[in-house]
Amino acid sequence: MTTRRVISAVIIAAGVSTLAGCGGGSSTSSSSVADSPLDTHGQEVLADADGTGVEVSQRLYSASSAVVIAGEGVEDQLHAAAIATKLGVPMLTRLPGTDAAVDAEVTRLGAQRVITVPGDDKELADTPTPQSQGTSALDTVVALQPSHPQNRQLPPFLATEQTSLPAVATARAAGANVLVSPAPDPRATSETMRTVTAQDTIALGRQWGTSGHYADRASLAKNGELPGGGGLVFPGxxxxxxxxxxxxxALGVMGEQGPAEAAQLAQQYAASYQALTPDPVIPAFEIIVTVASGSPGPDGNFSNESDPAEIVPYVDAITQAGGYAVLDLQPGQGNFLEQTKLYADLLARPNVGLALDAEWKLNPGEQPLSRVGSATSAEINEVADWLAQFTRERNLPQKAFVLHQFQVAMFPDRENIRTDHPELAYVLHADGHGSAGQKFETWNVLRQDLDPGFFLAWKNFIDEDMPMFTPEQTFADVAPQPWFVSYQ
Structure with missing residues (x-):
């Protein structure tokens, strides 16, 4: 039989590839399992840890008369994906050290034909390599239309740019819908939130964590969205x-006018950035709610705690403007957690986060301005633990948790600050001011050995910077591009 005839036989035989069930591992001809759903394990992650697609093939196919195997190159993988989705068969990729796993999967599938790319694909002249046309390789594979989808109900699949192409191609070949998420969290967009709250799903790739972690984040997706869409503070x-x-x-540009006027000004600032990024840019206030003081005050802690009622009009105004509020603490000799609890009613709002300003954190007996303040990881983790539990118990969307820093000594054991609460978006706010060179020096020092769980924020000082960066400079010259920009 010629190669072309073998391939034609494969196309015919592809219609009897079978989908794997759960537990028992029984298989059924696709022509006789119409409307039979794939058994699910709740919210599930297929880690595909080696990037070969083997785990996805095992989950979706109990057998297949053919399999497509690609080399490492993206073009080869795109061509292999097109062939696999056309035939309705699994796609695998050979990567260094994975030959045994790939060969074992071919044997398990009982494949009568192995189509290698590059190589055998040259005989499939009617299956050209799909063109990305400006989209990513992942989006290109997701857009492929399966010619022989299995007659079986499949749950939605979620993928990110870190997901391997064979994993996505195999899911599409089986007829599964694959939703691309900008982050490995089901709260990333309005669409992913709706998807995971409506039914069980399968996430592709180890970047999603364990199935338990994924299921926990899916449960948090029911807690509502944030301004701009989705349930994550960042990205999105x-x-x-x-x-x-x-x-x-005296304490910043926000207080130069009343709440409504300040919100309008914040909208104008945000609008000046919108053309510079595809992400929604929303206005925000960072409101100093406890102000460091030169005198001890009635409670002796060198910090003036604002009445929450004084803050409410500003929170209301930025909320009505479609924005977000961050409450900033300058505790003096006070305690971060005790001050945080003073504003629990405001933090119970879905669009209100928290910032800790270690510059103004003093030890007992220290006088204001005797040194730049500092805070230990234990003090930071204590607040994070409380805020995360508070957020979860009140069914709130994720909250911004901002740490201000411009000197290494402000967080002497920063490496011990945990970033493991899914209820919080951890933000490191670089507060350096001065010339461009000075600001970049501070920025680069603070980024060294920074936990990747932090998002980065930048501050533009209206009076102290020489000169202050324009929006174009802030987003084009500062790398990585900051997620949060504040003006003081």
């Missing part, structure tokens, strides 16, 4: 904030 949006206190202009 960027924020441009005015910093200050309601008492007046």
């Amino acid at each position: 949006r960027r924020m441009v904030a005015l910093y200050g206190h309601p008492s007046g202009p």
